[in-house]
Amino acid sequence: QRVVVIGAGFIGAEIAATCRQRGLEVTVLEALSAPMSRALSPIFGNAIAKLHRDNGVEVRLNVEVKEIVSKEKVEYVLLADGTTIDCDVVVVGVGVVPNIDWLEGSGLTIDNGVVCDETLSAYPGVVAAGDVCRWPNNLFDGELSRLEHWTNAVEQGAAAANRILNENAPPFMPVPFVWSDQYDTKVQIAGMVRPDDEVLVFDGTISDHRFTAITGRNQKLTGVVGFNRPRLVIQCRRLIAEQTPWDQAVEMLTSSP
Template structure:
């Protein structure tokens, strides 16, 4: 199974690594190229906001594979080479002026963190977190910081706050929503998770945003929209991410909240596929389009997309979203997608922050969330995957936590 032009994977991330592995598992024997904007081999991003910041681990253990592993797969590496454009008619990727032809293309460029609006470059000490270099620069600043302001109480913001507090800084978390994690977990469980910050000496300010960053050349304070002024040596912005599709503008691909794909992860062109944070695909489990931002979803999608890119008959890619977060010594984990109504059924010790919450989607189980009970979450996988009746999930939870 080969073709004159190479299979090219753009994005040397977890998804990029799994994509090249999927291509080879499908039996493709031709040329396979992995293009990445960073100089590093594919590495693990979740520790960037946790163990790398606190110094528990260093850079090298983050690597997901060795150069020898990729050589064994027959992968040609083009690292430190960002893609800047895509010419579908010519079937070529533009690489900073050069052009790379492809037979099939897999897009795995992930996402980029959103920045605060600011006239010109932000002051020194203001950080976004995406790459290992970002994390190392932030760690250097955190080791000297007294006052840290984290903007955004999502999972990444909460993990950075936890890490900064562990390093001894005074930490304030600013969140525009009424409670942390409301988009992912709903306000009821979000408010409970907010107690984690407060129990560990971190100040949580919800229902307000950033009006202005003060200080030149380095940040000295953050002024909030409610008029409050917070002293700050370091500011970390964690207000969400955007799919990394800028290099695809004008290519003809549908780029509505990522690369729009069908249920097989095909991007609307017979030789183009996408996977990971950059892909907005029709998830056959739910029958609707979604873009997932989790480690497990990226890995599952990329293996399927890699196989489909070289297989004769592509197959759908069903994914039950699973994500986890480590904060203040506790593991938070969720499986599935919640429904519109915020009506969780809680089993366990809600006030002691050790519980399961079951979130309905109509009369079906939508999502299971576990705080400090990571041992139980995967016992619900079959029920969530099959969209089982909500009562079945409640019965299982009551039995497990009894």
């Protein structure tokens, strides 16, 4: 069978890997110049693309899907440039938006989620947690964050419950952590990683799908990305929690045996 995956974010990439491991012919279509480029530096997006190509997936970037053509079943995907891709299955993974329309006029501040303070309070007597919560994480200079991962929902739910019970609850300041298993590669990301961050690959090589890279901004270590490097990711996550300056983190990580 031939599978077309529309969207090369985490969901699309994981589905593509699973289908390929089952022996299916897979094509990934991505509108942007690299997978996951809304969230990560192109360095990491290109590494994801290479991982899939090395495993036999056709990855097409900078393409626009015009139509999914079907009769009794799907037949092909039509691109904006007129190209057609025959397929038996289409999987669309193009992201989500928070369901917040029903909260308009509620008195809550609504902006790409429910905006809260650093303790997850959205309004007197109202707290938020999970994918819909957008709050300033003081660990990253108060940058408003809205995270779509179950680990955040679990931690945030506990913190929100504590805020209900305690008006003097401490700020919610986690080091976000997500991972994705694709083929025999474990991709791990900790901290707040952004496309325009400074990036340093200090361990391994991207071409071998085994490396660790740190990211930073405003002269502070803010993130780590690891491919098959769990021990180093844990070490860097601890440094992020300690708000380690960038230069100090670079010295520590590059001078270690």
